[in-house]
Amino acid sequence: MALLELPAWTALAPALLLALTAMALFIIDSIAPDSRNSGLLAGTTAAGSIVSLGVAVWYLLAGVGTPTVDGGRGVIDVLGNQFVVDQLALFFMVIVAVVTALVAVASYDYMEDHTYQAEYYSLVLLAATGMSFMAAANSLVTIFIALELASLPSYALVSILKDNRGSVEAGLKYFLIGALSSAIFVYGISLVYGATGHLQLENIAAVIEAGEVASDGGHEIADVGGLLGLGILMLIGGFAFKTASVPFHFWAPEAYEGAPAPISAFLSSASKAAGFVIAFRVFTEAFPVAETASAIGVDWALAFIILAIVTMTLGNFAAATQNNVKRMLAYSSIGHAGYALIGLAGISAGGGELVMGAAMMHLFVYGFMNTGAFLFVALAEYWGVGRTFEDYNGLGRRAPVACFALAIFMFSLAGIPPLGGFWSKYFLFTGALEAGLLVVAAALVINSALSLYYYSRLVKAVWIEEPAVERETLSQPVGLYAAIVVAAVMTLALLPLFGPVADTAVDAATAMLA
C-alpha cells in the first residue's frame, strides 16, 4: 500500500501537524504581537486540527494498524519503537483533533475580548499535540514526556483569565495536584524500571512473561513483586489524575468550573480520552494480566473494577446535588470516567476486546456530547446569564436552536435511545455482562438511571421553566453556534453511523489484546 511506503515518521503526522500549527501561531504572533485578529488565530487553529483529523482518518481508512496478509500487525514503529501508530493511536488522535477543532471554533467568540489570544490558541494546540503523542507513545519515557507536554499548557490555559479569581485559583489547584500526581507517576515508572529493567512496554511484558531479568546478575520477577506492584499502583494514580477518576478526581470540579468554558470542554473530553489511551496501552501491552498477577499477587483488573464502580457512583451522586451547571457537568464528567474505566476492568476476562472497544466508543461519542454540553455553558457565559440551573430557566424561548442542541447532549449523556450515547452505554453494558462483571454492569445501569435526573433537570430548566427575569433577544455568536450545532449533529448522526466507529474500536482493541 502506497501509504506504507512513506517514511515511517510521517505516521505521526496527526500529532506533528498540531505542533506545526502551534509554531505557525507563534510566527503570526511575532509578526503582529498586538493583533486582536481572533478570526485568523482561531481559523488557523481550527484548520490545523481539521487537517490533523483528516490525516488520522485517512490513515485509518488506508488500513494502518490492520493486520496484514503476511501475518504482520500492520503497525508503524517510529524512533525505535518509542512511538507506534496503530488503530488505537489513530482512533484517539481523531478524538483529540475533533475536540480541538470544536474548541478552537467556539473560542473565536468566547475569547474575543481577551488579551493573550495568540498564546491561548498556541497553548491549546501544544496541549493537543501532547495528547496526540500520548495516543502513540509506546514507552514509559515517551508517555511521561507526552503527558507533561499535555499537562503544562493545560495549567496555563485553566488560569488564562488572569483577572478572574476563580480561574487563577482553579489553575493553581490543578497545577499542584497535577505536579503531585506527576511525581507519583514518575516514581511509579522508576519502580517498574527497577523491577524489570525496561521502559519499553513490550520489553516489560517480555520480562514479566519470562519471569526473570536476565541481565545485570539477574533476579526473579516474583522476588520484586511488591516493588512492581507498587509501581503499577502509582501508574494507576497517574492515569486517575489525567482521566479525573477516583482517587485523583477532586481537582476536576474546581478546574472545570474556574477555567474558561471552552477549556473545560477541552480538558474534560480530549484530555480524559488521552489519559485513557495510555492506560489502555500500558495495561494491555506491558502488564499481561495472568503473569503480572502471579508476580505481584493481585490481579490489577480488580483495582479497576473498584475504581470504576466508585468513580461512576461518586460522580453521579455528586452531580445530582449540584446547583451550578458547570459543576454538575464536571461531576458528570467524573461519572463518565467511571463508565470508561469498565473497559479496563473487563480487559482480563474473555471477550475483553468487546468491553475495551465499548469504552473507546464511549470516549468517542463523549468527545462530541460532552464538548457540546460545555460549549453550551460557554455560550451561556458569553450571554452572561449566570451559573445556576435557575439562571438557565426559559432560555429555550430565546435561543431554541442552541437549547435544542443542549437537549440532545443531555439525553445522549444520559444514554437515552435516539442518540449516540445510547449505543456506547449499551455496548458497555453487554460488554461488561460478557466479561462476567455483573456488579459493574448493574452499577452502570443504576447510575445511568440516576443520571437522567440531573440531565433532564437542565433540559427542564431551559425548555419548561419560566424565565426568572425578562430577557432581551440573545445574540447568536457565529463560532459558538457553529461548534455547538456541529457537535449536536454529530451526536445525532452517530446513531445511524455507529457501525464504523464500533468496528474500528473493536478491531483496535482486538489488535491490542492479541
Add this chain to the structure above:
Amino acid sequence: MMIEALIAVALVGAFVTFVAPNRIAGKLAFAISLIPATLSLWMFAAFDGSGNALLDGELAFASEFEWIQFGEYSISWLVGLDGISMPLVVLTTILSSLAIVSSWTPIDERESQFYGLVLFIEANLIGVFAALDFFVWFIFWEAVLIPMYLLIGIWGGPRRKYAAIKFFIYTNVASLVMFGAFIALVFGLGDVTTFALPDVTTAMLNGGPDGFLGIGGTTLASLVFVAMFLGFAVKVPIVPFHTWLPDAHVEAPTPASVLLAGVLLKMGTYALLRFNFTMFPTEVIEPFVIPIAAIAVISVIYGAMLALAQTDLKRIVAYSSVSSMGYVILGLIAYTQFGVGGATFQMVSHGLISGLMFMAVGVIYNATHTRMVTDMSGMADRMPVAVGILVAGAFGYMGLPLMSGFFGEFTIFFGAFGAEGLAYSQVFTALAMFGIVIVAGYLLFALQRTVFGPYHLETDYDVDRAPLHDIAPMFVLLGLIILLGVAPELIFEMITDAVDPILETGGEL
C-alpha cells in the same frame, strides 16, 4: 424504501418546521404532514403483504441493512409492514395531520417548536409500527417519549410540569424493565445472534431459551413474559398502572392528547400483541391467562367507574380510554381469531374515536375556557356543529352499530365468549360487556348536562361557532369512523390474515 421515505419526510419536516417562523409553522407543518398521509394511503392501497411479520409472513415494503456488529451479535435496520401494522401506520399519519390542524386555534406561542415536535413524534410512531428489529423498534419507541414530555411540559395546562415528569418517569421505567427483559431473553436464547424479531420468534417457538445467568430456560421465559407485560401495561395503560394517564391527558394540549390517546396508547397494545402474544409459545402464556383476563375486566369496569366520577370533560374521555384498552387486552388474551383480530381493529377504531372526542372537547374548551361539566349547559345552542360531532363521537364510544366502535367491541366479545383457552370466558365477557352500560351512562349523563338544556356558562366568554379548521378534522374522523363501521372488512381482512398465523403456530391455549 417507502417506509424510510415516510419517516424521512416527517423527520426532515420536523427540522424545517422547527426553524421556520412561528407565523407560518402551523400551515407548513400541515402541508408537510400531508405527504406521509397521502403516501401511506397509497401504500395501504398497494399493500401486498400476507401472513404475520414475525412468522415468515410476506412483508410489504420491507427493507433490511446491516447496521452494527458488536461481538457476535449484529443489529440490522429491518422494517416492513404486515396486516397488523399497516392500518396503524395509516392511523398515525392521518391523526397527525388532523392533530396539526386542530392545534391552529389553541397553540399561540412557540408554534414552530410545537409543530416540529409533533412531526418528530409522527416520524417515530411510524417507526415503532414498522420496525422489525428490536433495536430499531426500541429506538423509535423511546424517541417518542422526549418530544411528548416537552409537548406536555411546555404547552400543557396549569399542572403541566408535574404531569410531564410523571409521564416521563412512568413510561421510562417501564421501558427499562422491558428492555432488560428482552436483552436477557436474547442472551438466553444462545444460538440467536441477531435482534431481528422474526428470528427471536422462531427460536422462541422452537425450544425457547436455554437459560441465562443461572436462571433456567422455562423460568427465564416466564420471567421475561411477565416483565415485558408489565413494561407494556404501563404504556397501555392497564389498572393499576394507569395513574399517569389522566394527569398527562388533562394537562396536555388538545393535539398532544389526540396523539397520546389515538396512537401512543396503541404502542402498548401493539407491543403486547407483537411480543407477548406472538413470540411466546402458549405453554408460557397459559399460567397467566386468568390473571390477565381479570386485569382486563378490572380495567374495563374500574376505568369506566372512574370516568363516571369525573366532572372534567377531558378527564372523562381520558378514563374512558383506560376502559377501552381493557377490551383490547381481553380480546388479546382470548386468543381466538375474532378476539385478537377484534382487538387490533379496536386499536384503530379507538384511535379514531378518542381522537375525535378529544378534539371536540378541545373545541369547546377553546370557546369557553372551561372543561367542567358543572360550568356549562346548553352548548348545543351556541355551537351546534361542534356539539353535534361530540354527540356522534360519544355514540361511537358507546358502540352504536354502523360505527367502528360497534364492530371492534362486538368482535372482541364474540371472540372472547367462545374462547376455549380462557376458563370462565363467558363470565369475563359478560362482566366486560357491563362496562358498555357504564360508558353509555357517563357519556349520556355528561352530555345531558353540558350540551342540552338552557344555555348557561360560568366563565365570561363569548361563545361563537367554531372556525372551519377546527371542525373539518372532526368531520374527517367521523367519516372514517362511519366508513369502518359500515365496511370493517377494509382493514379487518388484512388484520385476520396477519393474526391467523399467530393462532396456528401458537396452538390452542
